[in-house]
Amino acid sequence: MRLHRTVVAALGALALVTALPASASAANGTLHYVNVNGDDFSTANPVNGECYLLVSGAAHVDNGTDTTATVFSDHGCEDVLGPALPPGSARDFGAPVPHSVMFS
Template identity: 55%
Template structure:
């Protein structure tokens, strides 16, 4: 007959794993506000309450941008949030000139 100690080990292991899993899971948070930009063709775009940590494509590259969210926006030279970057604090605007960014991530 197994001892109580041996019978409790699997239950403790399962409980610890469940606590670790549920403690680490977080729901995605969205920035409050809008991120607007004008692309190189002169078209206006708006990202409404963008999800933090998600990479967004800036269609045809952004000539200028306005971060009207409550979180920082990091714009990247390349699609997929790669390459050189520039951090835009909440409430800031930027005119990019010739080196236009092609993606943005919030948070």
């Protein structure tokens, strides 16, 4: 009887663990940017699919991650601003500057 309870408990725990949603994947590396005021910012290992605000707009973006970064002219990651930045690439921006970024 004791073995039966142990097996049932182990199977229950296994079912609970496998039923949990997978954790969100993240880009490995760091996004660095310089805003229009010359201030430096960085975000390490950003979560794919999340919208990140670029404080005061970015004059320069350096995608030091292993994932493509798409920049947007608005604050809500809706209006794409130019081509996406592939992993390891950087770009300077004039007007308009990006105000948000998302990784995919």
